[in-house]
Amino acid sequence: MDFYYRAVPFSHAKKKAQLKERNSRKRLERDAALQDDEENPHDTDVDFMNLPLHQPLPRPIPPNALEIDNELLRGFIDMPKRPPWKFDEPTEELDERERRYFEEWVAKIDSEHGDKVGYFERDLETWRQLWRVLEMSNIVLLVVDIRNPVFHFPPSLYHHVMEDLEKPLILVLNKIDLVTPETLAAWVDYFRTTYPALVISTFSSDPPMKGAKGRKNARPPDIRGLVEALKTVHASTGRGDTSVWEEYVRLLTEHTTDTARSDRNGGRTLGRFEGLEEAVGMVRRKHHKKIRREEEDDDVLSEDSVEKDGQVAPDTENTRETVHQSDDDSHGVNTEASEEEVAASDYPAHPANDLSDPNPAILTIGLVGHPNVGKSSLINAILGTSRVSVSRTPGRTKHFQTLHLSPTLRSVVLCDSPGLVFPSFAPRELQVLMGIYKVAQVAEPWNVVGYLGRLVEVERLLGLREEILFEKDDCVPLDFKWTASEVCEAFAIQRGYFTARTGYPDIYRSANLILRMVTEGTIVVSFKPPGFYTDSQRNQSQRKH
Ligand SMILES: Nc1nc2c(ncn2[C@@H]2O[C@H](COP(=O)(O)OP(=O)(O)OP(=O)(O)O)[C@@H](O)[C@H]2O)c(=O)[nH]1
Ligand SMILES: [Mg+2]
Structure with missing residues (x-):
């Protein structure tokens, strides 16, 4: 294609008028x-x-x-917390009380802050799921996207978990394949200094992008760091036997060694720990209901290749698949059904209807956070298989779901939860860029x-x-x-x-x-x-x- 630069002499004023027109x-x-x-x-x-x-x-x-400025650091508003409840309180009364409390909470935010507040979760059922997951968890994993971890870190949640509920909280700086080691180190420093009581772990479920420009810093996922953090915090809870983690790492190491060998021979990617279940001899393919390509409004990207220069990384998402299945091996704590099968309205509002397993030998780890930060992907990476549904569009997980660490390691239960947006003053444009709001909307x-x-x-x-x-x-x-x-x-x-x-x-x-x-x-x-x-x-x- 030819372009002509000033082939015809033009006055500046004339050009400006032409441009305006x-x-x-x-x-x-x-x-x-x-x-x-x-x-x-x-x-x-x-x-x-x-x-x-x-x-x-x-x-x-x-x-x-x-660089994050003070505006964003001060940006979060308080979160809704479950009103106190008693075991003998009738379900309807508690339900009604929660509803009133939540409506007042939303109205207060709207009247005090109006348009200054960005998009936030206004559905009580979604907050109820968070409350439930926090109640049943012995350890809470707050997953944040490393590209803007402060944006994804509501201090109210940190204080609620650590101080009101007195539960240990692990901050998972996720998607670390997307930033440089310097940025990662700076964020770890920041959180260590600002929240000394926090246990911090880093993670990426994405394999390194070999040979891709702009992704030189991609590194294999470091699941062992997370497991180490979990083991340490597990010990502090006094629940069950922490040797479960040694067994897990043993299986992992065995499998990783196999994978590394096959990587040299056949090019499999080291690090995703795919097939941990194969490693423990329990292939459960019969539970896989269906594997299908994402069929949301993702077609825009899927038909395009993208630039690979500078900070523009290759599009790897197009080949991702989504797995839907139920977790038939969930222990008796609660939901046994797949996300698709459980409507939010089926969620038992009253804890007495669905008491958590009081078995002190069971450790429940709840994953919470904003939508699209990679909670479900992290669960899949820990489980070594695609058990929960993942999507590039926020809001994929609709209902919380419990899963055993592995068929043989049943004393640890992971709980995936729907991402929800905490109220904040972050501009809506930023909310979109950070992936918590659907671009198509x-x-x-x-x-x-x-x-x-x-x-x-x-x-x-x-x-x-x-x-x-x-x-x-x-x-x-x-x-x-x-x-x-x-x-x-x-x-x-x-x-x-x-x-x-x-x-x-x-x-x-x-x-x-x-x-x-x-x-x-x-x-x-x-x-x-x-x-x-x-x-x-x-x-x-x-x-x-
Ligand atoms: N680059 C990169 N992408 C990731 C990583 N983990 C997850 N993703 C992508 O992030 C998107 C969201 O992942 P999910 O696991 O569905 O996120 P989620 O937190 O469960 O989202 P909700 O269910 O909506 O709350 C998907 O496109 C994932 O492939 C990661 O470590 N690195
Ligand atoms: Mg999810």
């Missing part, structure tokens, strides 16, 4: 196209802060744009792209060139500046996304794809703890993500 024409055409186009499902309730679509993105980006994804463009040079990461926007003109204006609108438009042209009826660049679709690339880690947006860039101990290289 062109932009307003495009805007009108696009709005009309979007209204016409039924393929764009922009019919939802999200009313994002109206970031100016046509405002130039700040370039260069300030070096500390990704964002009414104006280009506004979120504008927010993104203030954090990273999105046009560079996408390999966009301004010439693509000026093909019909003779030149690129000298004062051209990228805006969210132009990023989305250029990306739509680059991808060949045009609206069906009008043939204009489909910026809804391209913006959607950009946001998915962020949530899935194809474009890495990795926030840093306060002082990361200003700390003299750290060198320039940390500026890379």
Whole structure:
């Protein structure tokens, strides 16, 4: 494709007027196209802060744009806690009391903070599931995404678990394959200093991306670190025999050695501990109901390959599969059914209806956290098999579910829970970028792209060139500046996304794809703890993500 630079001499004023006219024409055409186009499902309730679509993105980006500031650190509001209850209280009364308490809690947040509060979980049943999981757990694993762990860490939950419920809490910094070792170390430092009572572990369920540019720092999952943390905390609970972990590690090591051998011979990936169950001789394929490809609104990504330069990592998600199955081996504590089979309304609101197993030999580990942080993937990695359903779209796990560590190691029970969003002042744009809100439900994804463009040079990461926007003109204006609108438009042209009826660049679709690339880690947006860039101990290289 040929581009012509200033082939015809042009006055600056004339060019500006031309550009202005062109932009307003495009805007009108696009709005009309979007209204016409039924393929764009922009019919939802999200009313994002109206970031100016046509405002130039700040370039260069300030070096500390990704450093967490005090606003986000102060950002969380209190969480709803289960009102005190008595065993002899009738179920209906407790149910009604919880309902009233929760309604008042939501109303208070709305009246005190109004629009300043981002999206948060407003469904009592989902909070009830959290309450239940916290009640039945002996150890709580709070899973956070390492790309912005403060965003995913509600201090109210930390205080509630550690102080009100007096239960040990392990913070799992998850998806560490997406950040550099320096960023990881800085976050570990941050949490150690800020929350000294917290046990911290790191994890990634993704295998290293061999040979992929921009993923040099990917490393094998370190499940042993997590197991070590669990073992130590288990010992402090006084429940059951901690030798279960030695047995687990023995099985794991045996299996890993086998895998390493087959890796040398046949190229299997070391580290996911796939087939731990095979290692213990208990293949339970008969329980696998079905394996199917994710069939949500994921098609946008699945039909695309992505750039591999800079911070843009390869798309590995397209090949992921989802497994649905019931856990027939759950012990008698509670739900035995698959997520699909148990409606939230079936959840027993009253603890007396569903007493936790008082057996002190059983250790229950509950995984909690925001949606999409990788709770279910972590459970699958620990179990060594795809027992619970995983999705790139938030909100996959609908009901909590208990699973034994392995068929032979039944004294440890893992409990997966639905992710829920804690109320906070974090902007909704950030909530979308951090993956806790469904991208497909964002009414104006280009506004979120504008927010993104203030954090990273999105046009560079996408390999966009301004010439693509000026093909019909003779030149690129000298004062051209990228805006969210132009990023989305250029990306739509680059991808060949045009609206069906009008043939204009489909910026809804391209913006959607950009946001998915962020949530899935194809474009890495990795926030840093306060002082990361200003700390003299750290060198320039940390500026890379
Ligand atoms: N890169 C990377 N992606 C991960 C990792 N763990 C999980 N994911 C991806 O993150 C997405 C969400 O994973 P899930 O395990 O379903 O997350 P969840 O916390 O159970 O989500 P909900 O059920 O919605 O609460 C999926 O696309 C996973 O493949 C990880 O360690 N690294
Ligand atoms: Mg899940």
